[in-house]
Structures are given as structure tokens and as C-alpha cells.
Amino acid sequence: MQVNEFKPLIVAFCCNWCSYAGADLAGNNRLSYPADVKIIRVPCSCRVNPMFVLRAFQRGADGVIICGCHPGDCHYTSGNYYTRRRMTLLFSMLDYLGIEKERTRVEWVSAAEGAKFASTMNDFVSKITQLGKNKRLEDLRCKK
Amino acid sequence: MQKISRDKLIKKASNLLNSGIVRCVLGWKRGEFDYDITPNVFTTEKELIDDFVWNDFCGANLSKYLVSKTQGVDGKILVFLKPCDTYSFNQLLTEHRFDRERAYVIAVPCEGMADINKIKQITNEGISSIEFNEDTLSISTLYNEEPIKIAYDRVLSERCLNCKSKKHVVYDELLGDDGEILESNRFDEVEKIEKMSSEERFEFWQGELSRCIRCNACRDVCPACTCEKCVFDNPESGVENKASANSFEEKLFHIIRAYHVAGRCTDCGECSRVCPQNIPLHLLNRKFIKDINEFYGEFQAGEKIGMRSPLIDYTTDDIEPNEAVNRRDS
Numbered sequence: 363m364q365v366n367e368f369k370p371l372i373v374a375f376c377c378n379w380c381s382y383a384g385a386d387l388a389g390n391n392r393l394s395y396p397a398d399v400k401i402i403r404v405p406c407s408c409r410v411n412p413m414f415v416l417r418a419f420q421r422g423a424d425g426v427i428i429c430g431c432h433p434g435d436c437h438y439t440s441g442n443y444y445t446r447r448r449m450t451l452l453f454s455m456l457d458y459l460g461i462e463k464e465r466t467r468v469e470w471v472s473a474a475e476g477a478k479f480a481s482t483m484n485d486f487v488s489k490i491t492q493l494g495k496n497k498r499l500e501d502l503r504c505k506k
Numbered sequence: 507m508q509k510i511s512r513d514k515l516i517k518k519a520s521n522l523l524n525s526g527i528v529r530c531v532l533g534w535k536r537g538e539f540d541y542d543i544t545p546n547v548f549t550t551e552k553e554l555i556d557d558f559v560w561n562d563f564c565g566a567n568l569s570k571y572l573v574s575k576t577q578g579v580d581g582k583i584l585v586f587l588k589p590c591d592t593y594s595f596n597q598l599l600t601e602h603r604f605d606r607e608r609a610y611v612i613a614v615p616c617e618g619m620a621d622i623n624k625i626k627q628i629t630n631e632g633i634s635s636i637e638f639n640e641d642t643l644s645i646s647t648l649y650n651e652e653p654i655k656i657a658y659d660r661v662l663s664e665r666c667l668n669c670k671s672k673k674h675v676v677y678d679e680l681l682g683d684d685g686e687i688l689e690s691n692r693f694d695e696v697e698k699i700e701k702m703s704s705e706e707r708f709e710f711w712q713g714e715l716s717r718c719i720r721c722n723a724c725r726d727v728c729p730a731c732t733c734e735k736c737v738f739d740n741p742e743s744g745v746e747n748k749a750s751a752n753s754f755e756e757k758l759f760h761i762i763r764a765y766h767v768a769g770r771c772t773d774c775g776e777c778s779r780v781c782p783q784n785i786p787l788h789l790l791n792r793k794f795i796k797d798i799n800e801f802y803g804e805f806q807a808g809e810k811i812g813m814r815s816p817l818i819d820y821t822t823d824d825i826e827p828n829e830a831v832n833r834r835d836s
Contacts, residue, residue, distance in 0.1 A: 412761075412762075412765055413737070413762060416758050416761060416762065417744060420744060420745075420758055421744075433822065434822065440820065443820035443821075443822065443824065444817075444818075444820055446820070446824050446825075446826065446827060447801075447802070447816065447817055447819075447820055447824060448817065449827040450797070450801060450824070450825060450826075450827040450830045451765070451768055451794060451797055451798070451817070452761075452765065452827075453827045453828070453830065453831045454793070454797050454830055454831055455761060455764070455765065455790070455793060455794065455797075456761070457704075457831050457834075458699065458700065458707065458793050459707065459708065459711045459757055459761070460704050460705065460706070460707035460708025460709070460710070460711055460712075461704075461708070462704060463704075463828075463831045463832070466827075467827075467828055468826065468827040468828060498708055499757070499758075501744075501758065504744065
């Protein structure tokens, strides 16, 4: 029997100081989360230019999640406050253009929250799996 | 019809030019047709008398040209600015794109500009000449013997129907009377789109944006787009050219373009005016302005010099991104 199960491609931008360490802790604690999540380590969540998110979608991502330190806990004092404003406007614009709003997310995960990291990723991947392939933001120029 | 006459503008400019206060004049000139008015630099009184134009097609915002025209040469440049152009002027000063001392701003009141596409819908092609009367336009075409008379309010451009301000926020000299900041309905169209379902919105924007031919005119004309190097000229960016495939690929270009000017866009409406495909690009910019107003408080870019854009600022209790997107549904 042929099984055509959809495996989403999720890009997770994780800040070096909190969320990336949170992912590490999830691993240390043997908490499982789907291998569909591809983590990209960034120095701070505000390193994520809105174009990175678009680029990820353009190259075939089905969902993009940005993880950073909790507001107030940024290693660089205020980076994640800027992230919050930028992503608010970007997500709102994507929604306005008719892109499913479930495909983008921002979560604050600290270095101590390995369990939250794993549960967030499990939840996000299952939502995206339900949504299916990202058709609305694909770019045929980037199709292999 | 514009209340200030062309002669008055020419006289003012000639005086300043002849007395040596300004080196040259940034104004408007007739293009190939009566209705395609193009920005131009005038250096002598004769040039002004021969070519200078001031009528209902002078929609072009001249503030952006100061960035290139003030570079490498001394002396002041006289520039004519309509109320909405003065906001762009302030925004450019805020971003230190040129020196305030190098510009001599003459504020010109504006009665709203005509949209040639609306006129063409009434008269069809072949417009040979246009005559300006008190509250009508007389349009002669190749195919009609009698000129067609059209009332101004029928052909006023969309941005002028929703004019946000008749007040000049900056000037050295004012011609005529200054207006007031107006209550406009400019976000109505945005709200209409917001109320659609996700599928309808996608369909709507696919219909609009897939017409894009990637001429980059919206970028080139935008007074907020003054980077010397642009991501859309970089072949490595992945968004440099138009894809030769029938997809909705242009949305990336348009999101990036609109996002880049978010918080700095003064809503002058030049992008929609120059679009050869008549894509309502201002609806993307206005969405950002509306969101900024809703989430971070009322903000009008260019209102004052030195204002901090909402995107380079924050408060500790800003709305969360996912909450902001979900709120609209509840």
C-alpha cells in the first residue's frame, strides 16, 4: 500500500541565548519533537529580517516560527521588542494578502523551557500538517 | 482647476532665479502628451516661460529629486511642493537624505489632481488637447469633433478623493492660502478587504498583483525609497527579476516593497499613480499605516522633522504578533 503522508517543512529561527538553548534542553531531557523542524540559529530574534521569513516560504517552507527570549529577557536588552513589532506587521500583512495566518508564529521560549519548546513544535507541526502544503507563497523560480 | 496660476509660479521662480537666491528650479514640464507631466530642472527664466507647467496633471511629487539634485553642487534649489509632498520632504529630512539649507520650498495649494485613466474611461484614447476651465475639463480627441466636457470631481484621482491634508507642514514661502488637515476615509478600502475571507483576499490580491510587470516604477518614484543600492537590483536576492511562470510570485516583491517603507510611508500615493498596470499599491501601504495606528498609536510620517518611526521604537507592552492577527477574527 502506498502511503502519501504529507511531511511539512518547518523553519524555526531560534535565538542563540534562549530558544536555541531551550531546544538543546529538550534534547537533553529526551523530549521528542518532529524532525520536520529545521532550526536556524540566529544571534537574536531581531536578527530575523522579515525578508528571511519570506525567503523561507519562497524556497518551500510550509511554516515559519520565530523563537526568542521572553520580552524583557533579551540578551541584548531590547532585541525581541523590535522583533515583536516587526513580526506583528509582517504577519498582519501576510494575513491581509490571504496567506493562512497559522503558517507564521512567534513564541517566546527561554533556555529553561525545554518542555515548552518541544510542545510548541509538536503543536505547530500538527497545525501545519493539517493545513497542508504551502501553495500560496510558493515561488516557481525556486522549485527544483 | 488649480487656484494658483502658472504665471504666478513662474514669476516667483524667475525672481528668485534672477536674484541668485536659487541656482535652479525643480518643477513640472509637459511630456509627450498634455497629460503626462514630467518633473524637470529649470535653470533660466526662458526655460520656465517656455516649458514650465502647472495644472491638474502635476501629480508628481518633486521632493525625492532633491536627494540627487543637491549632491555635488552648491547653491539652493527651488522646489514647488503640494501639501502631500511636504510630508515626504520632512520624512526625507528626518532620514538625513539631504540638507534643509539646500532647498527653497515654495508651498503650492492643491485642489486635487486629475487621474488620466479615469478621463480615458470617459473619452477613450486619442486625446489631442486638454483645456482647463473653472470646474470642468474640455477634452479634444482625434475621434470627436466637439470637445468633451467633464466635471473635475468625476476624474479626481483616488488619492485626492481621500486627501489627508491640505496643510503644508514645511515651507519657506507660501503661495495662496494654507489648508487644514482633513478627516479622510482613506482606510475604508483596506477595511473592506480585511472583512473578506482568507480565500477571497488571496483571490483579490492574486488578481491585482499577478498583473505586475516588475517595471520597478513604484520603487523608483517612491520618496521613501532612496537607498543607493536596492535589494531588487541584486541578482542574489532571489526577488530581482520577474519569474517567467504563471504563479503569484510578485507578492514577494510587493510585500518587501511595502514593508521597506512601513512607518516611513507618508501615503502620498505616487506608487499607484505611476503603476502602468493600475495595481492599487496604496492599499498595501495603507494597511501598514492602519496597523501602526491601531497597534502603536496614531502616526503620520513626515508630520514633523525628526519623528521616530514606530518600527525603530517599542514599548514593553506591545501586542503579540499572533494575538494581533487573531484579534481581527474575534
